[in-house]
Amino acid sequence: MLSYKGKEYVCHLDWGFELIRGKWKAVILCHLSEGTKRFLELQRITGSVSQKVLNEQLKQLEEDGFISKTVYPEVPPRVEYNLTEKGNEIVPALKIIENWSLKHFSTLKKGSE
Amino acid sequence: MLSYKGKEYVCHLDWGFELIRGKWKAVILCHLSEGTKRFLELQRITGSVSQKVLNEQLKQLEEDGFISKTVYPEVPPRVEYNLTEKGNEIVPALKIIENWSLKHFSTLKKGSE
């Protein structure tokens, strides 16, 4: 049994998975693995999620050490997001899921109609 | 843009990740990768989740082709769950996350206190 930020987890997988379970986190991480992205770019990628939601997801990813944030003191403001080393280490898992999806989407889609 | 079961997804990863985003799905899949498990065993593993919740997760995993269910017409009843081939293909991703967690838990835990 593990505890983290006041919550309990039955095993390490339970805990680690929780960190990236947010609706947009996997997608964000995956796209950041291709390089730096600005806030607005991420918003486009996620299909126009509201700023509030996107910021929540980004803040949590930052807190949990997956990404880093750079603020440039310019006008208009510019903010860039990058994967950290820790964040980068989890990308392979997402790539596997992505490939799995590419492979099985059409089959599952048909079966569900 | 993909659609599945009446919902929209921005990319394949978004869709595939959604299938395993349930609170207990990753843990279930991971443990099934070690072999057949009965309902009660899974319940123990997940730290006594209610039957309702566990059943929901299992039913969804079954619908989405990750696991198969075998009911033995005995008394008392016996039900066994197994990974399917599709399910097995996604396990490596979970193992990566698990290893990531093992590696980084203590560090992150400290940073959060």
Place this chain on the structure above:
DNA sequence: CAGCATCCCCCGGGATACTG
């Protein structure tokens, strides 16, 4: 032992509007 049926609560996620 497995799995329904109920009832319920919380909060993740979303929509909108306002600032620097």
Place this chain on the structure above:
DNA sequence: CAGTATCCCGGGGGATGCTG
């Protein structure tokens, strides 16, 4: 352009009790 502050809703997730 990025990031607050509100308000709000749905449903995922949980607790409990009854059956074959």
